Amino acid sequence: EADIYQTPRYLVIGTGKKITLECSQTMGHDKMYWYQQDPGMELHLIHYSYGVNSTEKGDLSSESTVSRIRTEHFPLTLESARPSHTSQYLCASIPPANGVSDSSYEQYFGPGTRLTVT
Amino acid sequence: KNQVEQSPQSLIILEGKNCTLQCNYTVSPFSNLRWYKQDTGRGPVSLTIMTFSENTKSNGRYTATLDADTKQSSLHITASQLSDSASYICVVSDRGSTLGRLYFGRGTQLTVWP
Numbered sequence: 001e002a003d004i005y006q007t008p009r010y011l012v013i014g015t016g017k018k019i020t021l022e023c024s025q026t027m028g029h030d031k032m033y034w035y036q037q038d039p040g041m042e043l044h045l046i047h048y049s050y051g052v053n054s055t056e057k058g059d060l061s062s063e064s065t066v067s068r069i070r071t072e073h074f075p076l077t078l079e080s081a082r083p084s085h086t087s088q089y090l091c092a093s094i095p096p097a098n099g100v101s102d103s104s105y106e107q108y109f110g111p112g113t114r115l116t117v118t
Numbered sequence: 119k120n121q122v123e124q125s126p127q128s129l130i131i132l133e134g135k136n137c138t139l140q141c142n143y144t145v146s147p148f149s150n151l152r153w154y155k156q157d158t159g160r161g162p163v164s165l166t167i168m169t170f171s172e173n174t175k176s177n178g179r180y181t182a183t184l185d186a187d188t189k190q191s192s193l194h195i196t197a198s199q200l201s202d203s204a205s206y207i208c209v210v211s212d213r214g215s216t217l218g219r220l221y222f223g224r225g226t227q228l229t230v231w232p
Contacts, residue, residue: 059219
């Protein structure tokens with residue numbers, strides 16, 4: 001089982017609050033990803049990072065922001081939570097690619113954070 | 119538009135029975151196809167990954183097949199167990215960029231009854 005952790009696992013919070021979802025991995029992976037998943041729907045990439053101080057937007061537009069100050073840590077922040085942000089957020093990472101496409105490598109997923117904004 | 123379609127959407131089987139889940143994709147250029155198992159409230163866990171040249175790959179009671187010509191894949195589960203109850207997600211990646219985009223299906227929700 002992959003060593004990638006997410007906290008909290010469940011969060012219920014009121015509209016307008018600032019929240020940070022934590023993701024950390026102990027495998028030394030450079031590349032990390034955030035996905036958003038609604039019930040019964042596919043995962044959508046919202047952010048990714050190729051290493052320290054590198055962050056990019058994913059395919060799905062998101063009001064969240066991310067930072068990558070340390071290799072093992074990739075937190076996601078919502079400055080002002082809204083009910084439309086209610087979803088499951090999954091963090092993932094892959095091993096160093098050495099120039100090969102990311103798609104060739106196994107993505108390891110964290111257990112997810114189930115966010116509910118009331 | 120690159121898409122991954124899975125069927126059936128949900129499936130109920132009795133413990134000990136076999137089942138087959140389907141995945142059709144239009145992703146191009148194709149790099150590889152993965153099957154993941156996602157338990158409720160958990161992150162996906164990889165079962166198999168197949169490249170263009172691979173037709174079949176097994177992982178215990180799970181056997182995945184790939185027909186790159188027809189762009190179809192299947193996941194066969196043998197002698198199902200209660201712990202097999204989960205969502206099974208087909209994921210296809212392209213090789214159009216170094217990012218290697220992943221395209222996720224919506225999953226097949228499998229329920230195994232005793």
